[in-house]
Amino acid sequence: MISPQLNIIGKVHGDILHRTDAPKNYSESEHKGILEIYPDYVQGMEDISVGETIVVLFWFHKSDRDVLKVYPRGDRSNGLRGVFSTRSPSRPNPIAISELKVYEIEGNCLKVVGLDVLDGTPIVDIKKKID
Amino acid sequence: MISPQLNIIGKVHGDILHRTDAPKNYSESEHKGILEIYPDYVQGMEDISVGETIVVLFWFHKSDRDVLKVYPRGDRSNGLRGVFSTRSPSRPNPIAISELKVYEIEGNCLKVVGLDVLDGTPIVDIKKKID
Numbered sequence: 001m002i003s004p005q006l007n008i009i010g011k012v013h014g015d016i017l018h019r020t021d022a023p024k025n026y027s028e029s030e031h032k033g034i035l036e037i038y039p040d041y042v043q044g045m046e047d048i049s050v051g052e053t054i055v056v057l058f059w060f061h062k063s064d065r066d067v068l069k070v071y072p073r074g075d076r077s078n079g080l081r082g083v084f085s086t087r088s089p090s091r092p093n094p095i096a097i098s099e100l101k102v103y104e105i106e107g108n109c110l111k112v113v114g115l116d117v118l119d120g121t122p123i124v125d126i127k128k129k130i131d
Numbered sequence: 132m133i134s135p136q137l138n139i140i141g142k143v144h145g146d147i148l149h150r151t152d153a154p155k156n157y158s159e160s161e162h163k164g165i166l167e168i169y170p171d172y173v174q175g176m177e178d179i180s181v182g183e184t185i186v187v188l189f190w191f192h193k194s195d196r197d198v199l200k201v202y203p204r205g206d207r208s209n210g211l212r213g214v215f216s217t218r219s220p221s222r223p224n225p226i227a228i229s230e231l232k233v234y235e236i237e238g239n240c241l242k243v244v245g246l247d248v249l250d251g252t253p254i255v256d257i258k259k260k261i262d
Contacts, residue, residue: 002253004137004190007223027261037215041223044199046213054215057226059135068175082177084168084185084257092138092172093255095188097228122133124224126215130158 006059009044010037010108010123014115019062023116024073025087026098031115035100035123042108045126053101054110057125058117063094096121099129137190140175141168141239141254145246150193154247155204156218157229162246166231166254173239176257184232185241188256189248194225230260 014033016022023029035056037045048054067090069080083091100112110126145164147153154160166187168176179185198221200211214222231243241257 002139002190002192004139004192004253006135006137007196008133008135009223025261041199041215044214044223045216046200047216048213049216055228057224059133061133061135065138068172069177082179083175084172085176085178085180085259087258087261091256092140092175093188095226095256097186097258122135125222125226127228128216128218130156130218 006124008059008122008124009041010035012058012115012117012119012121012123014119016115016118019118022118026100026114026116029114029116032111032113033115035110035112037108037110039108045108045110048102048105048110050102050105053099053129055127055129056098056100056123058096058098059122059124060089060094060096061122064090065092065094067091095124137255139190139253139255140172141166143189143246143248143250143252143254145250147246147249150249153249157231157245157247160245160247163242163244164246166241166243168239168241170239176239176241179233179236179241181233181236184230184260186258186260187229187231187254189227189229190253190255191220191225191227192253195221196223196225198222226255
């Protein structure tokens with residue numbers, strides 16, 4: 001079976017420094033931050049516009065990958081659930097998806113609002129949102 | 132810089148055999164198919180329900196990863212665009228996102244509608260959709 005390797009295209013600069021400070025997901029966040037795109041990939045960010053909402057895929061490098069059952073949102077009252085029926089950050093492939101609004105673009109940096117990930121989180125992809 | 136390695140959790144069985152037959156995205160598809168989850172990961176699919184719409188991440192193993200500029204949807208009339216401003220399957224990390232409705236669950240197989248990926252496509256993650 002193949003085990004593809006990801007290329008990290010950039011990283012997050014933001015004010016969320018600890019997991020306990022992170023919103024549970026982007027729809028609950030008003031945190032601003034910067035998506036720094038590395039020089040090798042900067043051509044790919046052309047044509048992203050200010051005001052646009054983009055879909056961003058992150059690699060949660062601090063997550064536990066040996067997890068198949070979780071307590072959603074850390075709440076033990078509802079019991080353990082299969083990880084694929086949740087949005088837990090711990091999962092076999094800890095890729096997180098956020099929808100973030102771009103409010104400024106400066107060189108290789110996209111300034112966004114809606115961040116729900118830790119400062120320093122690696123970025124693996126950015127996509128156009130389906131209307 | 133880290134280069135994380137993905138673990139493939141399953142694969143798609145469907146009737147889309149050639150790229151030219153694939154819908155441009157899940158919102159335009161009524162194709163049915165099966166998401167087969169491999170035994171090592173089957174515990175993680177517990178608590179997914181029939182009738183639910185799930186978010187599925189695929190690895191596009193046939194995509195060109197050395198691409199930073201693309202013609203969206205293959206249409207040359209609008210010129211080349213930065214790949215991160217599009218949903219092109221060719222991109223540095225060819226992870227595709229679909230939202231699929233589960234209509235039946237049988238053992239380690241989720242039967243879904245809305246498929247827009249080729250038969251045999253590797254699956255890397257399944258998440259709950261944000262309401």
